Amino acid sequence: MFRQVLRLLPALVLICLAVVALSGPRQAAAEGEKAYLYPADRAVIKQIRRYRHETWRWQSLMGVPRAPTSRAAETSDSDARAFRLWTRNLWKHRAIRARRKAARPPHRSGWLCIHRFEGAWTDPNAPYYGGLQMDISFQRTYGHELLRKKGTANHWTPLEQMWVAERAHRSGRGYYPWPNTARYCGLI
Numbered sequence: 536m537f538r539q540v541l542r543l544l545p546a547l548v549l550i551c552l553a554v555v556a557l558s559g560p561r562q563a564a565a566e567g568e569k570a571y572l573y574p575a576d577r578a579v580i581k582q583i584r585r586y587r588h589e590t591w592r593w594q595s596l597m598g599v600p601r602a603p604t605s606r607a608a609e610t611s612d613s614d615a616r617a618f619r620l621w622t623r624n625l626w627k628h629r630a631i632r633a634r635r636k637a638a639r640p641p642h643r644s645g646w647l648c649i650h651r652f653e654g655a656w657t658d659p660n661a662p663y664y665g666g667l668q669m670d671i672s673f674q675r676t677y678g679h680e681l682l683r684k685k686g687t688a689n690h691w692t693p694l695e696q697m698w699v700a701e702r703a704h705r706s707g708r709g710y711y712p713w714p715n716t717a718r719y720c721g722l723i
Contacts, residue, residue, distance in 0.1 A: 586626035593633035648720035664688040
């Protein structure tokens, strides 16, 4: 009987150590202290934030509502690793989907045709800027956040310029801000 207890002693010690290790973060959280996060958990939370920010950036560019979020993966205690990984993968897939959708504006061929007759994507000459020759009023109306963050349209990527033009198109203006080049392209 004594030999059987001696054989089980290492297993009992390991179980006791595991219970003590797991109860530490929960007890700290219950007492109102901040639970300890392992470096791997911090890295996953950082990835969640990066993918969420990327998703929202593409959604903002396309003019679609932001994907809803919950901060549960960032605020839950340290033993929620599986939930954090699931949340990270969810935001990663959302970011990939949003990037792919943003890469194909609905009237892309029309914008590229207009660009062919207008200026270079980086054309800095006033009063019209960028590859679709947008004036400041147009940029303020349809691309105010890009104008605030990056400056005039000549500092925007071609994709950003096309999405701003797409917003004007969706608002009912169609291709009429580019009357001559849209006619050359057979768009109006």
